[in-house]
Amino acid sequence: MLAEQVEDSRDNELLKGYGIEDIDLDSFNAYRRLYMNLNLDHPWNQIEPIPFLKNIGAWRINRETGAGALTRAGLLMFGALPSIQEVFPNYMLDYQERPEAKIEARWIDRLTLDGSWSGNLFDFYRKVIKKLTEDLKVPFKLEKDLRQENTLVHQALREALVNCIVHADYTDRASVLIVKRPDLFGFRNPGLMRVPKEIAIQGGESDCRNRLLHKMFRYIGLGEQAGSGIPKIYQGWDSQHWRSPVLYEKEVPFDQTLLELRMLDLLPDQIVDELRRTIGDQFDRLPELERLILASAATEQTISHRRMTEISTEHAHDLTLAFQRLMKAKLLESHGHGRGMVYHLPGQRLPSAEQAFSQSSVISLADSDPSDISLGHNGIRLGHNERHNLGWLSVEGLVKPLIDDLNLVSDEIEKSLMEQAEKARNQKRLNKKEMIQIILTLCSEYYLTQQVLAQLLNRKPLALRKNTLKPLLDQGKLALAFPQTPTHSKQAYTSVNRI
Known part of the structure; x- marks a missing residue:
């Protein structure tokens, strides 16, 4: 300086x-x-x-x-x-x-x-x-x-x-x-x-x-x-x-x-065609900003006020009014509250913690009925979720792997995560900036549950969520795996804005 x-x-x-x-x-x-x-x-x-x-x-x-x-x-x-x-x-x-x-x-x-x-x-x-x-x-x-x-x-x-x-x-x-x-x-x-x-x-x-x-x-x-x-x-x-x-x-x-x-594309042809099929002529009669919000929700599954400020040059107040009009017209639904509120299209299937962590999605090969499971290149699949042979979950709707149990992942992945978190795990009083950077690095390639993060960082889960994870969510540095249930006990987090 x-x-x-x-x-x-x-x-x-x-x-x-x-x-x-x-x-x-x-x-x-x-x-x-x-x-x-x-x-x-x-x-x-x-x-x-x-x-x-x-x-x-x-x-x-x-x-x-x-x-x-x-x-x-x-x-x-x-x-x-x-x-x-x-x-x-x-x-x-x-x-x-x-x-x-x-x-x-x-x-x-x-x-x-x-x-x-x-x-x-x-x-x-x-x-x-x-x-x-x-x-x-x-x-x-x-x-x-x-x-x-x-x-x-x-x-x-x-x-x-x-x-x-x-x-x-x-x-x-x-x-x-x-x-x-x-x-x-x-x-x-x-x-x-x-x-x-x-x-x-x-x-x-x-x-x-x-x-x-x-x-x-x-x-x-x-x-x-x-x-x-x-x-x-x-x-x-x-x-x-x-x-x-x-x-x-x-x-x-x-x-x-x-x-x-x-x-x-802000308005990809495929997304626009699908919105016209589901909404009808009403889509083309909407103002450009509202069409952009709907297309973004369809493209990214969920959309937030914060995300729209990055996509659009419209004033924040105009964005708020546009979201309200779409909600009133029942063209959008919302989950959460305050800064954590996200919006999605009506009827759109979002990833849920219940689906991701259902018994079927973590079934072991030894206990399974062969008629219920299809094996691909990477592991065990049942329904829309898959436990990879490296131990992480692949959940429909999530763009990154989800780690919910360090005991299930490969030794290589566990060792890498442990090394990244070593300084936090060994120091009870760590500089706040250093702790934030460690968390963002840990979550850069995966969704990590609150319990996994707490184990890696040697911190109490509830205190970690309240003091560190929630502020990072509010700042837009972390994103939720399951935004419709932000306080779910098995909520998972990933970093955003990483090249």
Whole structure:
């Protein structure tokens, strides 16, 4: 915090002793070619490398000694990896392409600092933007009979990547992480936002952490004017009627800013057709906001006031009135109360604790009647629920496995959960932030029941629910497995907003 107060920009410091020999020349020459192609007649094209570096902010002269050296921005943008890591010991860049819409970090393509490439920010951008856009399924447009590949979505992804790079705090411990999944693009940079999220989304104000880096990208046509980058990302996603981007911050275990761009239609054709079949012509006569609420409830099974504030730009009061009208028209039903209230379509079958934990769903192979059970690849199935051979439950309507008994899961899963919770289990008085981060990590891949969490954390179940789990639910950091019975003794919890 003190560094942020003292330094207007984090990347303009002159690095004494770091010179042209610390630069990756292939990266620098590629940058100059791009600059020249965009500025064919510019006088900078004719000058020597060091004057060029000085003009773009990558090189500075010490006024007292007359000696020149790279700036932090110059080293980050064009440097060789060993030199960068001498100045920035926590420097880490990571791109992962994951094959499924799951939180687990299994990847099919990865780019990280493995020594096979320069490791600087300019090359990271060049390599990653190709991977992000190479199979982008966005309809092209024709302009003067020519196919235009530069859609608003392409522009949004370029802006998101540049934004992630230039706003990162490279002295912090979190890595720059870019994730590509079939359902989303995720961007994470170390450091919290320097302007409030609401102002960043609205646009017009900017406080870039690394202004020289931002300027260098703008010299080659990348990165928007100050304060217009985030609105351009939202505009690109809105052009496809996709779910509104989610921008948020985390302070544990390290300060970080995250942006999720989900490729999910606000009004998917299949969902709209189904709503028309069940509701009839009334659906098309509803205001757009109410149609959006119903489509979201059909897509996500349950919808809440909090979730709609992420999807829609409507005022919170207007959302409240829209929910009330849909309830009065009997087009929505509700469960819970206060901040924990969720809504769903009438007659929609929601996952229930009774179904999930019925005797049939936890039947053992030795005690079962073969005529009642169908065996698949993963374990025992009866009805809509399944006990996986690794010990967790697969419950219809839940997108993640549910763990209700540590004695039933595999040794590997139990060991992993125990290791994640070790610090909390061994310390009765644990820092609140640390406890929250442990819980969110434990619940990132599974729904965990209150009893399982209490066992892992060595805490009393009721006190854990009252003092920690309920506040996390109210803040939208945890979600319930069975929202229609929030106080059920076997309620289970999972983390939300994880890339």
